[in-house]
Amino acid sequence: MSLMLTSVFELSQQAARIMQKKGGGKIINIGALSCFQGGWTVPAYTAAKHGMAGLTKALANEWASKNIHVNAIAPGYFDTEMCAPIINDPVRKAKIREHIPAGRWGKPADLVGPLLFLASDASNYVDGHVLVVDGGWMGR
Numbered sequence: 161m162s163l164m165l166t167s168v169f170e171l172s173q174q175a176a177r178i179m180q181k182k183g184g185g186k187i188i189n190i191g192a193l194s195c196f197q198g199g200w201t202v203p204a205y206t207a208a209k210h211g212m213a214g215l216t217k218a219l220a221n222e223w224a225s226k227n228i229h230v231n232a233i234a235p236g237y238f239d240t241e242m243c244a245p246i247i248n249d250p251v252r253k254a255k256i257r258e259h260i261p262a263g264r265w266g267k268p269a270d271l272v273g274p275l276l277f278l279a280s281d282a283s284n285y286v287d288g289h290v291l292v293v294d295g296g297w298m299g300r
Contacts, residue, residue, distance in 0.1 A: 164208030165215065172219055176228050184227025188278045189216050191234035193297060195290055209234075213290050220288030229287050231278050236294025238266040262295030270295075 172187055179185030192205075195213040199206035213232065220230040237243060237256050243265075246252050257265060274293050277283055292298050 161204060161208050161211075164205065165211045168212055169215055172215075172230065176219070176223055176226075179228045180223075180226050185229075186279050186283070187219070187228065187230045188275060189230070189232035191216075191232045191290055193234060193236050193292070193294060195232070195234045196292075196298060216290060217288040224287040229278075229283065231283065231286055231288065232290045233271065233274050233278065234290050234292045234294070235271060236260065236266055236292070236297045238268065238270070240268065259300060260295040260297050261299060264295065266293065266295060 168189055172189075175185065175187055179187075189212055191212055192209050194202065194206040194209040197206075199209075213234075216230055216232045223230060237246070237260065239247065246256065247265075253265075257263065271293055274291050278286070278291065
């Protein structure tokens with residue numbers, strides 16, 4: 161909870177103080193599908209990610225009028241070290257891949273476009289949004 165939620169709250173407050181002096185800015189939190197789903201064997205992680213999604217929306221409500229845009233991305237299943245235990249389980253890995261309409265796990269490069277969008281002026285009227293980047297997982 162300290163790493164996944166409290167630190168997001170504290171760092172956002174510090175960043176917002178600086179951004180307000182500079183006339184605005186962008187805060188992009190990192191969520192997960194667990195922002196929306198119950199998770200499996202990870203109750204603390206899931207609770208923290210649900211909290212982070214709510215915090216993103218609450219801070220966006222408070223700071224949008226100050227030109228500070230708070231949003232988040234929620235990656236799905238990505239081929240990263242964090243997912244190594246699942247990737248190394250051939251049965252779970254295959255089951256998950258079958259559920260992803262894109263037919264593959266995400267690659268870190270798949271996050272670049274969404275992050276650039278949220279960091280750019282193209283998202284100046286986007287506040288409190290949790291952008292899912294999951295190959296279609298949540299659409300099922």
